[in-house]
Amino acid sequence: GAGVSQSPSNKVTEKGKDVELRCDPISGHTALYWYRQSLGQGLEFLIYFQGNSAPDKSGLPSDRFSAERTGGSVSTLTIQRTQQEDSAVYLCASSLGGTVGEKLFFGSGTQLSVL
Amino acid sequence: GESVGLHLPTLSVQEGDNSIINCAYSNSASDYFIWYKQESGKGPQFIIDIRSNMDKRQGQRVTVLLNKTVKHLSLQIAATQPGDSAVYFCAENAGGTSYGKLTFGQGTILTVHP
Numbered sequence: 001g002a003g004v005s006q007s008p009s010n011k012v013t014e015k016g017k018d019v020e021l022r023c024d025p026i027s028g029h030t031a032l033y034w035y036r037q038s039l040g041q042g043l044e045f046l047i048y049f050q051g052n053s054a055p056d057k058s059g060l061p062s063d064r065f066s067a068e069r070t071g072g073s074v075s076t077l078t079i080q081r082t083q084q085e086d087s088a089v090y091l092c093a094s095s096l097g098g099t100v101g102e103k104l105f106f107g108s109g110t111q112l113s114v115l
Numbered sequence: 116g117e118s119v120g121l122h123l124p125t126l127s128v129q130e131g132d133n134s135i136i137n138c139a140y141s142n143s144a145s146d147y148f149i150w151y152k153q154e155s156g157k158g159p160q161f162i163i164d165i166r167s168n169m170d171k172r173q174g175q176r177v178t179v180l181l182n183k184t185v186k187h188l189s190l191q192i193a194a195t196q197p198g199d200s201a202v203y204f205c206a207e208n209a210g211g212t213s214y215g216k217l218t219f220g221q222g223t224i225l226t227v228h229p
Binding site for chain 2: 004031033035040041042043044045048056058059091093095100101102103104105106107108109
């Protein structure tokens with residue numbers, strides 16, 4: 001079946017603009033995660049959705065960042081008033097049920113460049 | 116891009132050699148550890164995992180070793196192939212309810228020469 005799909009694959013924006021990044025998880029996966037990967041760095045946790053539970057937002061770096069997951073499937077990560085330090089690859093992952101030992105399946109990411 | 120390599124540890128091996136990639140983790144409460152492989156332009160791909168109640172786990176051509184005493188994790192790749200060239204990340208999970216809330220290491224670039 002199809003893997004995790006992210007769009008757009010690349011986004012160039014001007015400082016101060018808002019951007020929306022989209023993630024389509026694997027069908028049937030109830031857990032969805034957003035990570036950020038800056039150049040030359042490992043992945044940084046942003047937010048986690050599990051079913052109908054309140055999301056774990058503890059990794060969001062500022063209130064300019066928000067995410068939602070509609071209908072338990074597609075998720076959108078929104079960055080308001082983008083700054084140059086927001087430039088990174090934003091990766092989405094999903095897993096079957098959000099339990100320890102489950103494999104996370106990652107998308108190929110959205111490369112965000114803020115000019 | 117190429118500049119990623121300027122900041123990450125690198126390991127160069129010849130095809131057919133065994134590779135060992137090391138990782139130090141920080142949280143003694145972590146109970147689950149994973150190795151990921153990331154090729155250029157792609158998301159990380161699961162390789163192998165290990166729970167904290169184990170010290171060794173083997174997969175196909177890969178072995179993960181866990182030393183909780185010194186908080187050290189290693190990935191061994193047998194008979195390394197050019198297709199193994201990638202950035203390798205270790206990740207840890209401290210348990211609780213956020214199972215996918217992983218803390219990643221900075222990564223090691225593995226280059227396999229034919």
